[in-house]
Amino acid sequence: MSATAKPYGLLAEFDNTTDVLHAAEQVRDAGFRKWDVYMPFPIHGMDRAMGLKNSKVGWFAFIGGLTGYTTGMLMIWWMNAIDYPILIGGKPMFSPHGAFPPSYELTILFGAFGSLFGMLFLNRLPRLHHPLLKHKRFALATHDRFFVVIETADPKYSETETRKLLEAAGSKRIEMVED
Amino acid sequence: MTEAVSQIKVPVPPPELERVPLVQNNRSFAWISDRVSAITEGKAPKWWWAAFVPSFLAMCMLGAMLIYQISTGVGVWGNHHPTMWGWDIINFVWWIGIGHAGTLISAILFLLRQRWRTAVNRAAEAMTIFAVMCAGIYPAMHVGRVWFDWWLFPIPTYQGLWPQFRSPLMWDVFAVSTYFTVSVLFWYTGLVPDLATMRDRAKTKIKQFVYGLFALGWTGSNRHWSNYEKAYLILAGLSTPLVLSVHSIVSLDFAVSQLPGWHTTIFPPYFVAGAIFSGFGMVLTLLIPLRSMCHLEDIITMRHIDVMCKVTLATGSIVGYAYGMEFFIAWYSGSAFERFAFINRAMGPYWWGYWLMVICNVVVPQLFWFKRIRNHLVIVFILSILVNVGMWFERFVIVVISLHREFLPANWSYFEPTWVDICTFLGTFGLFFTMFLLFMRFLPMIAVSEVKGVTPQADPHHPLAKGNGNGGSH
Numbered sequence: 019m020s021a022t023a024k025p026y027g028l029l030a031e032f033d034n035t036t037d038v039l040h041a042a043e044q045v046r047d048a049g050f051r052k053w054d055v056y057m058p059f060p061i062h063g064m065d066r067a068m069g070l071k072n073s074k075v076g077w078f079a080f081i082g083g084l085t086g087y088t089t090g091m092l093m094i095w096w097m098n099a100i101d102y103p104i105l106i107g108g109k110p111m112f113s114p115h116g117a118f119p120p121s122y123e124l125t126i127l128f129g130a131f132g133s134l135f136g137m138l139f140l141n142r143l144p145r146l147h148h149p150l151l152k153h154k155r156f157a158l159a160t161h162d163r164f165f166v167v168i169e170t171a172d173p174k175y176s177e178t179e180t181r182k183l184l185e186a187a188g189s190k191r192i193e194m195v196e197d
Numbered sequence: 198m199t200e201a202v203s204q205i206k207v208p209v210p211p212p213e214l215e216r217v218p219l220v221q222n223n224r225s226f227a228w229i230s231d232r233v234s235a236i237t238e239g240k241a242p243k244w245w246w247a248a249f250v251p252s253f254l255a256m257c258m259l260g261a262m263l264i265y266q267i268s269t270g271v272g273v274w275g276n277h278h279p280t281m282w283g284w285d286i287i288n289f290v291w292w293i294g295i296g297h298a299g300t301l302i303s304a305i306l307f308l309l310r311q312r313w314r315t316a317v318n319r320a321a322e323a324m325t326i327f328a329v330m331c332a333g334i335y336p337a338m339h340v341g342r343v344w345f346d347w348w349l350f351p352i353p354t355y356q357g358l359w360p361q362f363r364s365p366l367m368w369d370v371f372a373v374s375t376y377f378t379v380s381v382l383f384w385y386t387g388l389v390p391d392l393a394t395m396r397d398r399a400k401t402k403i404k405q406f407v408y409g410l411f412a413l414g415w416t417g418s419n420r421h422w423s424n425y426e427k428a429y430l431i432l433a434g435l436s437t438p439l440v441l442s443v444h445s446i447v448s449l450d451f452a453v454s455q456l457p458g459w460h461t462t463i464f465p466p467y468f469v470a471g472a473i474f475s476g477f478g479m480v481l482t483l484l485i486p487l488r489s490m491c492h493l494e495d496i497i498t499m500r501h502i503d504v505m506c507k508v509t510l511a512t513g514s515i516v517g518y519a520y521g522m523e524f525f526i527a528w529y530s531g532s533a534f535e536r537f538a539f540i541n542r543a544m545g546p547y548w549w550g551y552w553l554m555v556i557c558n559v560v561v562p563q564l565f566w567f568k569r570i571r572n573h574l575v576i577v578f579i580l581s582i583l584v585n586v587g588m589w590f591e592r593f594v595i596v597v598i599s600l601h602r603e604f605l606p607a608n609w610s611y612f613e614p615t616w617v618d619i620c621t622f623l624g625t626f627g628l629f630f631t632m633f634l635l636f637m638r639f640l641p642m643i644a645v646s647e648v649k650g651v652t653p654q655a656d657p658h659h660p661l662a663k664g665n666g667n668g669g670s671h
Binding site for chain 2: 034035036037038039042054055056057058059060061062063064065068070072073074075076079083093094097098101102104106107109113116117119120122123124126127129130131133134136137138140141143144145146147148150151157158159160161162
């Protein structure tokens with residue numbers, strides 16, 4: 019780290035789910051906006067403790083699925099009934115029943131792409147660099163520790179007050195992370 | 198308000214009502230990641246090499262067989278008139294059926310909130326992907342002119358022709374390729390947080406780079422988890438109708454034809470039940486040795502084995518019911534050809550195949566009614582292999598026995614596989630086990646973050662939440 023490194027935020031470590039959940043509630047109630055909780059697995063009730071709204075991934079999956087179904091139906095109709103009609107066993111050139119199975123599969127395929135890429139888009143992933151990933155202790159966030167991080171960019175942030183809040187919330191190890 | 202709540206006394210439930218914990222010995226979060234990652238770290242154990250070398254050689258044999266088949270023609274297989282579908286289609290349906298347990302465990306049991314699934318879903322999903330790879334080889338090869346396989350997809354060509362979408366074989370192309378793609382997506386989505394764990398544990402630069410690349414910069418942020426969990430739920434919701442549709446569409450390859458023995462409406466549900474039955478058989482075959490080889494007894498507990506045996510029993514009973522119903526419908530249809538086809542199954546030249554199927558698929562799983570058998574690992578292992586032997590013979594009965602007695606007796610014949618058939622089939626085992634062994638050495642075989650989430654200390658309101666569990670560093 020060069021001497022010009024800017025502080026990124028305060029990193030408070032917790033060693034159990036109960037403490038980190040209550041800490042999150044307190045940070046939420048204090049009115050912070052640029053903060054997050056990092057944990058090795060999703061803790062039940064954390065979205066509420068952080069005051070997060072319902073995820074919007076569903077819309078991406080829905081639009082993906084709709085696109086898939088429409089693509090399937092239109093593609094089969096155009097290929098088998100318009101562009102190169104072939105009569106097979108006296109069956110109609112296009113029937114929604116015969117076209118349904120491939121369209122159904124495309125609904126699921128595009129819906130699945132929609133939900134995965136929608137999730138990545140909403141999370142702004144993939145991301146090759148993150149200030150926290152350089153921090154040694156933070157590697158435990160994927161192991162067995164829980165971290166609350168309040169960014170210095172938050173309007174309510176103050177070096178001493180924020181540190182006090184996290185200490186009062188029960189964190190035994192608070193460190194400054196550099197950008 | 199909070200004081201009033203804290204005064205409520207919760208009576209301790211009697212011990213006989215308490216559930217067996219999903220992770221035994223009250224293991225800590227750290228123990229779980231250490232234990233699972235240990236399989237991929239350090240030198241490969243001797244048994245791994247002992248399994249890998251023969252698997253790899255068998256995979257090379259598969260390559261040789263396919264080159265021989267492509268350069269010579271489909272005639273190197275036993276397929277001939279009237280049995281134009283032989284081991285190729287039997288093995289295609291068999292492998293794809295095995296793949297169904299992975300998605301059932303990962304998707305349907307997720308929606309049903311069966312939390313025990315977390316211990317086995319990663320390995321079962323990997324099994325699915327590799328089984329579908331083995332399955333996909335067969336239809337691609339049996340078309341004969343392999344270099345025209347791309348005609349299966351709607352790609353514009355100089356001929357201006359398009360695939361013919363009124364054929365169930367075309368539906369099958371879409372079903373199987375969607376199944377493979379969505380299974381991979383689902384598997385990868387589940388892997389992302391665990392790849393981040395692997396990245397943060399990695400000691401070498403190469404490992405850090407590769408795991409880091411595939412972990413996509415995952416930090417474990419709750420804002421990310423929130424979207425992630427929703428995406429995972431939706432993927433589970435999409436995979437559920439998918440898994441039910443794939444084997445239904447595979448069964449339509451048969452059921453839409455006019456052939457007695459194939460032309461029946463019972464096929465879609467009967468195929469799906471059979472697929473899940475065989476898939477659970479394969480999961481048990483793989484995990485019973487692996488849990489002791491990799492010392493995962495605390496994660497894949499006896500309760501997991503017990504529950505999977507019960508699923509096998511349930512689906513096996515559905516399959517048995519379907520066999521009975523097929524005979525009833527053949528009699529009830531009043532069609533002489535239909536009746537002949539079924540009497541020929543049980544008493545014709547291939548009677549042994551039929552009865553082997555009945556013993557393995559109907560009689561054997563009934564042993565799982567007994568708790569003592571479900572708790573005996575060696576017996577469960579043997580029975581799980583018999584389940585897959587039986588399911589192979591089920592496809593043999595459907596494909597070969599139905600085809601070899603045509604409407605015209607002049608066309609009757611007796612099907613026999615060639616050595617190329619047998620070596621190709623053995624070769625697909627090589628491919629399957631090579632892929633699986635590489636998977637378990639390089640990727641976390643157990644869904645680490647999910648297993649941590651089902652321990653008692655993961656629940657912030659559980660009395661054990663403040664404890665740290667047993668074992669592990671830090």
